Amino acid sequence: MINKERFEELFQQQLIKDISQEPIDIVLSGQYGKALELLRDAEATGLFPALVGPPGVGKTILCRYFASLRAKEKKNQSFFWLTMDESIKPSHFIGSFDPAITLKKGFVLEAFNPGPLLSAMLEGGTFLANEINRATEYSQNTLLEPLEEESINIPHLGRIKASKDFFFISAMNPEELSGTHRLSEALKDRIKVWIKLTYPDKTTELEIIRINLPEHFVIEESELELIYSIINETRKNKIDIEVPASIRAGIAMAKLLARRRSLEKEGKIKEKTSTNEYLSEITRHVLLGSMKPKPGTKVENIIESIIHKTLGA
Ligand SMILES: Nc1ncnc2c1ncn2[C@@H]1O[C@H](COP(=O)(O)OP(=O)(O)OP(=O)(O)O)[C@@H](O)[C@H]1O
Numbered sequence: 181m182i183n184k185e186r187f188e189e190l191f192q193q194q195l196i197k198d199i200s201q202e203p204i205d206i207v208l209s210g211q212y213g214k215a216l217e218l219l220r221d222a223e224a225t226g227l228f229p230a231l232v233g234p235p236g237v238g239k240t241i242l243c244r245y246f247a248s249l250r251a252k253e254k255k256n257q258s259f260f261w262l263t264m265d266e267s268i269k270p271s272h273f274i275g276s277f278d279p280a281i282t283l284k285k286g287f288v289l290e291a292f293n294p295g296p297l298l299s300a301m302l303e304g305g306t307f308l309a310n311e312i313n314r315a316t317e318y319s320q321n322t323l324l325e326p327l328e329e330e331s332i333n334i335p336h337l338g339r340i341k342a343s344k345d346f347f348f349i350s351a352m353n354p355e356e357l358s359g360t361h362r363l364s365e366a367l368k369d370r371i372k373v374w375i376k377l378t379y380p381d382k383t384t385e386l387e388i389i390r391i392n393l394p395e396h397f398v399i400e401e402s403e404l405e406l407i408y409s410i411i412n413e414t415r416k417n418k419i420d421i422e423v424p425a426s427i428r429a430g431i432a433m434a435k436l437l438a439r440r441r442s443l444e445k446e447g448k449i450k451e452k453t454s455t456n457e458y459l460s461e462i463t464r465h466v467l468l469g470s471m472k473p474k475p476g477t478k479v480e481n482i483i484e485s486i487i488h489k490t491l492g493a
């Protein structure tokens with residue numbers, strides 16, 4: 181374990197103090213520019229939006245970017261989020277009493293540690309309810325009052341009104357994907373702008389992969405195209421694949437290929453391997469855990485047939 185002093189020093193060094201100063205490399209062509217515009221419209225009209233889309237299509241990065249724009253404009257630095265699942269309780273949104281202080285002093289303000297939703301409401305920041313449809317209906321209900329009345333009740337302390345700049349965004353995977361509860365009808369009725377994100381068009385996805393590569397990593401356009409065609413195969417095969425590879429898989433493949441290329445350039449790899457050989461190997465390693473096959477289908481078989489089809493190996 182690191183010692184206390186070192187921990188404090190590193191913590192202060194790495195603390196994100198101001199989200200508006202955080203560099204976010206985002207591609208805003210295609211669906212992303214449109215989605216951002218809709219988020220801005222929702223904000224301007226006081227309507228709460230939801231981003232809906234499968235894993236890894238850019239819901240979180242778009243929210244972070246939007247929150248950082250708001251932070252710049254409102255000179256307000258707060259962006260809070262909570263990723264939900266069945267174990268999330270209302271206290272995770274609102275906050276809770278510190279047991280030691282409460283024991284000594286009772287349910288006083290001083291003993292209360294505010295949660296992310298309460299913090300955003302007080303500071304007028306952006307709150308992102310990530311994977312909102314994974315929370316139980318009981319927890320989803322915590323959001324009804326903040327969305328409808330812009331207020332929230334804190335047990336033992338009272339009810340507070342949200343700052344006028346408070347804004348709420350939710351993000352979720354489409355409901356038909358397994359492992360999620362449905363969004364409660366009451367909550368659904370309070371979210372008024374539904375923004376669908378899906379796998380981006382080819383040009384946008386290639387641009388996203390490029391922007392996510394470290395500067396010293398270079399790969400050729402033809403190699404990027406091959407990576408895209410491999411990833412895209414997983415999205416076309418709806419018979420064997422339940423959840424295809426996301427943008428993250430393409431980024432990972434590009435990084436691995438670029439690293440091989442740079443080692444080659446530096447003379448650290450002696451024998452030259454063809455792009456297709458490299459890519460076959462990389463595809464096997466990356467795709468293994470990057471998609472969800474339908475029950476009864478072996479992921480290895482799907483991968484081999486994709487390699488055969490796209491790389492001919
Ligand atoms: N428009 C974009 N510009 C730049 N990078 C992007 C863009 N969209 C997605 N990415 C990259 O793709 C990856 C996945 O994006 P993100 O985490 O935002 O997806 P998500 O939809 O929130 O996924 P999940 O459902 O798993 O939470 C990240 O590495 C992100 O940087």
Ligand SMILES: [Mg+2]
Binds near residue numbers: 239240241310
């Ligand atoms: Mg996300």
